[in-house]
Every structure is written in C-alpha cells, then in structure tokens.
Amino acid sequence: MANKPRAGAVRKSKKGPTKGTGGNGRKALEGKGPTPKAEDRPYHVAAKRKALADRASAKAAARGGxxxxxxxxxxxxxxxxxxxxxxxxxxxxxxxxxxxxxxxxxxxxxxxxxxxxxxxxxxxxxxxxxxxxxxxxxxxxxxxxxxxxxxxxxxxxPPYEYRHADDVLDATLSAGQTPLFVALDGVTDPRNLGAIIRSTAAFGGQTVIVPQRRSVGLTASAWKTSAGAAARTPVSMAANLTQTLKGLKKRGLFVLGLDGDGDVSLHDLELADRGVVIVVGSEGKGLSRLVSETCDAIVSIPISSATESLNAGIAASVTLYEIAKRRAEASAR
Known part of the structure; x- marks a missing residue:
C-alpha cells in the first residue's frame, strides 16, 4: 500500500493542531530589508524636495553660481x-x-x-x-x-598667478632698472602684505616675494589694503625662501635683513648703486635663523626708546623710502 502524500506539517497550539505551509511562506517572512530614507523614496515629499534642490543647484552652477x-x-x-x-x-x-x-x-x-x-x-x-x-x-x-x-x-x-623672482629680475635688468625687491619671512597678516605691496610700488620696487609655506598669500584682504597696487606690482612665490635669496645673491643683489637688534643702522648703508632685496620678518619672531644667516647685513631702523618695535608694513615702508631717496640723490648728482 502506497504512502498517502502529506499536505503539510502539523503544528499544535492551544486551540489544537493546525496545518502549516510546509515552508512555502518562508521567503515572505524574511522581509524587504531596512526602510529607505524618506528622500530616497520616489513618491515621498522629502524626495521631491531633494530633487528640486538638486535641479536648482545644477542651474546655479551652470550660470556661474x-x-x-x-x-x-x-x-x-x-x-x-x-x-x-x-x-x-x-x-x-x-x-x-x-x-x-x-x-x-x-x-x-x-x-x-x-x-x-x-x-x-x-x-x-x-x-x-x-x-x-x-x-x-x-x-x-x-x-x-x-x-x-x-x-x-x-x-x-581667478586665483592669483604668482611670478618667479628670477623672471622678475630678468625683466627688471632688461628694462635697465636697478632691482629693488622685498621678501617676507613669516609675515602672515594679509594687511601687512597689502601695505608692503603698496609701498613697494610707491618707491619704485619691482616685486614682493612670499614663501610658499607659513606665509600669507595674495588674498582679497591684501588686494584691498594694497589700494590697487597689487595690479601693478607682481608678487613672486618662493618654494624655499633661503634658496631664493641665495640665488639672488649669486646674481649680484645685496640681501638686507631688517631687525631691531641689527648690527648696522639704516642711515649708515650705502645702497644707491646696486640691486637690493629687503627681507622683512614677522613682528613677533623677526627673521628666522636660516634667513638671517643668508643676509649680507642685518639692519636696524633707529626709533625712539619708548617704542618697542615697528610692524612689518611700516618697517618695509621706511626702508624703501630711504633707499629710494638715496637713489634719487645719486641720480641728481
């Protein structure tokens, strides 16, 4: 006698035995995974809001923001x-x-x-x-x-395109001018940079050199402080300020570092007939050791004993004026 096919498992409960599905409903019991976020459900209001925002952003980008x-x-x-x-x-x-x-x-x-x-x-x-x-x-x-x-x-x-100091020097010499550069060592205030660019332009300088690291760049604030001089006086970028200064020395420029404890007074220098690089340090730390050792002379600006120091922008301006005055006097002779 053949066995009779079994329609399904039989399970017991408090109400008595009932027939099961034999595993046919197991897949349905596994569920559909975690509920998607509201913005990922196509018919949810959050999803429609996100789609509108994405379209608006795309249009704004296409029109330049x-x-x-x-x-x-x-x-x-x-x-x-x-x-x-x-x-x-x-x-x-x-x-x-x-x-x-x-x-x-x-x-x-x-x-x-x-x-x-x-x-x-x-x-x-x-x-x-x-x-x-x-x-x-x-x-x-x-x-x-x-x-x-x-x-x-x-x-x-667009982002500022920095020059190379050697390129500026080549152009300066080709134009028959005496180089007058300013280099910044650790100056991080954009207003000081703007003021120095303005003074460099006013007193006939050709460029301001800034290090690639640990220094301010030509930001909008520096543009503003320069009162437009940044459009006429290029800013040069130095990957390594010490090496850049050494390269300029080899090409005949005199590297003059400013420091309140300098060995030479600004009034005692004779710099009318040669190219000069003025190196200005930060107001707090002054010149770094390697840059200071690279300078041909460390110069101080005579000031009243009641004043502790000058900020970078003013110190550069005073030195630029002194050099420009001496060059004008030498030309008039």
Whole structure:
C-alpha cells in the first residue's frame, strides 16, 4: 500500500493542531530589508524636495553660481570648490580693471551712489565683457567677507598667478632698472602684505616675494589694503625662501635683513648703486635663523626708546623710502 502524500506539517497550539505551509511562506517572512530614507523614496515629499534642490543647484552652477531673487536682482554665492578671490573697494576694483586683471564677475550694490570711480568701473567692465550683477547690500556683505569694506563694489577674479623672482629680475635688468625687491619671512597678516605691496610700488620696487609655506598669500584682504597696487606690482612665490635669496645673491643683489637688534643702522648703508632685496620678518619672531644667516647685513631702523618695535608694513615702508631717496640723490648728482 502506497504512502498517502502529506499536505503539510502539523503544528499544535492551544486551540489544537493546525496545518502549516510546509515552508512555502518562508521567503515572505524574511522581509524587504531596512526602510529607505524618506528622500530616497520616489513618491515621498522629502524626495521631491531633494530633487528640486538638486535641479536648482545644477542651474546655479551652470550660470556661474548666480540665481535670481524675488526682488528682480541677482544673488551671488561662492562655490566651495572655487578658488577665485573677491576684490573689494572702489580703488582696488578700479585698479584691477585698469590693469586688465582677468575677472569673471562684477558685483554692484543696488542703489549705489554713482561717483566717477563707480562709473568708470561699470564702463570698463562692460567694454571688457565682464558680467555686471546688481545685488543687495546684505548679499554683498556676505560675498565680501566679514571684515571687508566693499564700498558697494566687488570683483571676482581667478586665483592669483604668482611670478618667479628670477623672471622678475630678468625683466627688471632688461628694462635697465636697478632691482629693488622685498621678501617676507613669516609675515602672515594679509594687511601687512597689502601695505608692503603698496609701498613697494610707491618707491619704485619691482616685486614682493612670499614663501610658499607659513606665509600669507595674495588674498582679497591684501588686494584691498594694497589700494590697487597689487595690479601693478607682481608678487613672486618662493618654494624655499633661503634658496631664493641665495640665488639672488649669486646674481649680484645685496640681501638686507631688517631687525631691531641689527648690527648696522639704516642711515649708515650705502645702497644707491646696486640691486637690493629687503627681507622683512614677522613682528613677533623677526627673521628666522636660516634667513638671517643668508643676509649680507642685518639692519636696524633707529626709533625712539619708548617704542618697542615697528610692524612689518611700516618697517618695509621706511626702508624703501630711504633707499629710494638715496637713489634719487645719486641720480641728481
């Protein structure tokens, strides 16, 4: 007699034996895994909100980071991956435009007072094909940064292209000029850099050299402090400041380090007839040991005993003025 097929397992419960599925429902009992996030569920409101935000971001990126606001103007925002700088202030922006510094966008505050500088800024930008965007002042404040004084105008420029000191020296000698360079050792305040660039331009210097590490670069704040001089006076980058100074010495330049405890007074130097590199240290630490050992002379600026020291920007300005004065006197003889 054949065995009768079994329809299913029999399990007991308080209510008596019942038939099971024989394992046919096991797959259904395994579940569908963890519940997806709300924004990953196509028909959830959070997913629709995320999709709208992604589309808006893509459109803003395609337009260079600009989007229209409800007031009919344009709001600008800085992309996190964008290394561009924002130059602020009417003088700085105007000088940058006059020097034909590459620029991608000009921002003008709504209802700005149109003085001669603003008119020239707008006219120059328009002739060069630079987009001019009108923004509200709070947005311009945010774009320029907390400490910047934008005066209603800001210019977006690409990352600064640093020069090489040897290239600047070649151009200086080819033009028949006597080199006057300034090198910064450990100066980290962008306002000091801006002030030194401005003084270098004012007294006939050709470049300011900054180390690649542990030093300030040409930021928007430095642009602002230079009052536009950064558009005319190149900034050079040194991978190793000590080696750069040694290379300039081999080419005949006199390396002059500034320090309050220097062995020689600035008044006692005779530097009218030769190329000079003025090395300025940080106000707190002064010149580093290796740079100090590389200098041909360590010079001090005579000051009142009531004053402890001069900051880097002022010390460089005084020295530049003294050298420029002596060169003018030598030329007049």
């Amino acid at each position: 600009q989007r229209s606001n409800t007031g009919g103007g344009t709001t600008a925002r800085r992309a996190t991956s964008d290394d561009s700088e924002i130059v602020t202030g009417r003088n700085s922006v105007l000088e940058a435009l006059r020097a034909r510094i590459p620029a991608t966008t000009l921002y003008i505050a709504a209802r700005i007072e149109l003085d001669d500088r603003v008119k020239e800024i707008m006219s120059t930008a328009t002739k060069r094909g630079i987009p001019v965007l009108e923004v509200m002042r709070p947005e311009l404040d945010r774009l320029s940064g907390r400490d910047a004084v934008h005066q209603g105008v800001a210019l977006k420029v």
